[in-house]
Amino acid sequence: xxxxxxxxxxxxxxxxxxxxxxxxxxxxxxxxxxxxxxxxxxxxxxxxxxxxxxxxxxxxxxxxxxxxxxxxxxxxxxxxxxxxxxxxxxxxxxxxxxxxxxxxxxxxxxxxxxxxxxxxxxxxxxxxxxxxxxxxxxxxxxxxxxxxxxxxxxxxxxxxxxxxxxxxxxxxxxxxxxxxxxxxxxxxxxxxxxxxxxxxxxxxxxxxxxxxxxxxxxxxxxxxxxxxxxxxxxxxxxxxxxxxxxxxxxxxxxxxxxxxxxxxxxxxxxxxxxxxxxxxxxxxxxxxxxxxxxxxxxxxxxxxxxxxxxxxxxxxxxxxxxxxxxxx
Ligand code: GH3
Ligand code: MG
Ligand code: MG
Numbered sequence: 001x002x003x004x005x006x007x008x009x010x011x012x013x014x015x016x017x018x019x020x021x022x023x024x025x026x027x028x029x030x031x032x033x034x035x036x037x038x039x040x041x042x043x044x045x046x047x048x049x050x051x052x053x054x055x056x057x058x059x060x061x062x063x064x065x066x067x068x069x070x071x072x073x074x075x076x077x078x079x080x081x082x083x084x085x086x087x088x089x090x091x092x093x094x095x096x097x098x099x100x101x102x103x104x105x106x107x108x109x110x111x112x113x114x115x116x117x118x119x120x121x122x123x124x125x126x127x128x129x130x131x132x133x134x135x136x137x138x139x140x141x142x143x144x145x146x147x148x149x150x151x152x153x154x155x156x157x158x159x160x161x162x163x164x165x166x167x168x169x170x171x172x173x174x175x176x177x178x179x180x181x182x183x184x185x186x187x188x189x190x191x192x193x194x195x196x197x198x199x200x201x202x203x204x205x206x207x208x209x210x211x212x213x214x215x216x217x218x219x220x221x222x223x224x225x226x227x228x229x230x231x232x233x234x235x236x237x238x239x240x241x242x243x244x245x246x247x248x249x250x251x252x253x254x255x256x257x258x259x260x261x262x263x264x265x266x267x268x269x270x271x272x273x274x275x276x277x278x279x280x281x282x283x284x285x286x287x288x289x290x291x292x293x294x295x296x297x298x299x300x301x302x303x304x305x306x307x308x309x310x311x312x313x314x315x316x317x318x319x320x321x322x323x324x325x326x327x328x
Contacts, residue, residue: 024137026058027123028071030130034058044137046109062105062116070120071135074099087115098122098133102140115144157232159209160216168231168239172294175227175243180288186243187250187285188294190301191219191257193236194278194313199268211266211277212236218264222257239301247285247320254281254316262314278314280305285320 018025018036024044027036033056037049045061052058059069073081082089082101089101098121105116117140123132155167163171172188179186193199193215200208219238220230229241240257242250258279266277282305284297304319311317 024139026052026071026135028058028075028133028135030075030132032056032072032075032133035132041137044110044114044139045107046111061109062107064106064108069135070099070101070118071133074120074122075130075133096122096124102144113141114139115141157216160213160232162216162220162238163229163231165231165233168229168233168241171229171231172241172298175241176288176294176297179243180290180292183287184244185246185285185287186241186297187245187247187283188242188297188301189240189250189254189257189281189283190233190298190305191238191240191254191261191279191281192305192309194274194280194309195268196236199277202268214264214266215261215277215279218260219257222253222260224253228253245285247283247318250283250285251316251318254283254318257281258314258316274314280308280313281316282306282308283316283318285318 015036018027019038021038022040024041025036025038026034026041029035033054034052035054037047037052037058041061042048047061052061058071059067062069067085068076068078068081070086073079073085079091079099082091082099086101086103088103089099091099098119100117100119102115102117105114107114117138118135120133120135122130123134125131155163157164175186193212196208196211199211203211215236216230216232216238219240223230223240223242225242225245227243228245231239231241233239240253242253245253258281261279262276264277265275267275268277269275282301282303284300284304286297286300288294288297300319304317308315308317
């Protein structure tokens with residue numbers, strides 16, 4: 001075989017190898033035109049090589065509006081765009097290794113949204129000039145969905161779907177420190193379903209669960225600011241953290257919540273304590289002083305709740321001034 005023929009056949013072999021590689025792969029030349037679009041890439045994207053070869057249209061396989069893919073970013077040397085364009089990304093210390101990123105892709109031709117892990121690697125000639133960029137793709141959708149489900153399980157209450165006790169503790173700690181730093185008000189309310197033991201005894205535990213779900217949704221719907229957090233504190237007790245909200249604002253929210261739950265009209269008459277399910281609510285607000293912990297705020301809201309129970313239930317009581325007992 002002559003050297004020329006040998007070169008031709010090894011080039012043909014390299015192209016065939018790329019074509020049949022099980023990893024979805026496409027290659028751009030230095031002008032970012034598609035020069036290889038392998039079969040696995042066709043299967044993943046639903047776009048045929050014939051539709052994109054020789055064009056700058058590879059983005060159409062992944063997104064529904066023009067934008068750069070990772071291979072373009074590498075070819076253009078614009079890695080500063082990565083955080084804007086990708087959900088997650090890594091820039092290797094050694095630039096010859098290229099770029100790595102992850103993203104949710106619309107996949108217009110495949111007809112399903114996929115979470116793709118993408119590597120873009122540069123190919124240089126003997127002089128060190130960039131001649132092509134290879135982009136390989138991995139479908140990570142299942143792993144991403146499983147990870148998101150686990151994350152959601154860790155922060156959500158299983159019965160009501162609102163935040164759980166753990167996210168309440170974490171959020172209160174974070175908001176406390178922020179309010180302390182910025183010296184702004186932080187408010188907390190604790191709501192407790194009135195005579196709920198009697199509700200369970202009268203209507204059964206399953207209806208009790210359904211009642212808690214409805215009450216949680218009604219409370220959550222009234223905590224309107226994006227920064228507010230509604231959580232299940234435990235049993236039939238719910239909490240709302242209201243950052244940058246003073247006592248007046250917090251009392252308004254609490255009254256709205258009380259009235260919304262009462263308006264649900266969940267019958268509680270059979271138990272002989274009122275026509276429908278109601279809440280008692282304790283509210284506390286403070287501008288956190290240095291050296292204090294959120295425990296004082298919780299204790300104050302709890303005392304206000306106790307006062308609401310003792311003074312007849314279905315009401316809001318505010319602990320306007322909070323004696324902060326224990327510095328850290
Ligand atoms: P009060 O008006 O003083 O708050 O009276 P209460 O009966 O609501 O208070 P108590 O603390 O005596 O009862 C709370 C009840 O909440 C008892 C418990 O069985 C019920 N409970 C707690 N968690 C759940 C739950 O997840 N599902 C159901 N169905 N009931 C629950
Ligand atoms: Mg209770
Ligand atoms: Mg109760």
